[in-house]
Amino acid sequence: MSGSYEQADEVIMIIQRILKSENEFKDLKNCNIIARFRTGNWNSKGRQVLGRAKVLTALERYETKAEAVIIINKNAWQFLDDRMKEALVTHELCHYLVPTDKHGSPKLNKNDKRPVLQICGHDIEEFQLVVKKYGLWMTDTREFFDAARQGEQLSMETSKENNVVYLHMVN
Ligand SMILES: [Zn+2]
Structure with a gap:
């Protein structure tokens, strides 16, 4: 289509x-x-x-x-x-x-x-199942996870400032 x-x-x-x-x-x-x-x-x-x-x-x-x-x-x-x-x-x-x-x-x-x-291409090509079973075994996934933590921290600070609740926030 x-x-x-x-x-x-x-x-x-x-x-x-x-x-x-x-x-x-x-x-x-x-x-x-x-x-x-x-x-x-x-x-x-x-x-x-x-x-x-x-x-x-x-x-x-x-x-x-x-x-x-x-x-x-x-x-x-x-x-x-x-x-x-x-x-x-x-x-x-x-x-x-x-x-x-x-x-x-x-x-x-x-x-x-x-x-x-x-x-x-994308920085990371991985499946959830692999990460669930084997953790952050690839450098790519480890770096991605660190970046995600930084981004989540920033987004939490921004949402506090704006009083926005992010329903899909990862803890
Ligand atoms: Zn893309």
């Missing part, structure tokens, strides 16, 4: 805000990343897809004057609060890699002289 696409100005504003404030994404600052909502049901491998980061083809680059697009599931978006929306957009931005030359400058496309982006 194919969905249809809509303008997603709210997502574009969040992308710009994150790129401005998050130094981890400094290489993406010179890239034009656009956003679209995808309407309709969107599932893959039995799960709802929340969003997708895509690098544009040469023709799409030419047509849109952008290098990448973040596609967001519009059905799911309406159920997310501001913090979750920002987390989702940050997730999609993490999928972009900017290859650099030997001087550390972003590699440019020879024809249009604009940055070339690549997609990178």
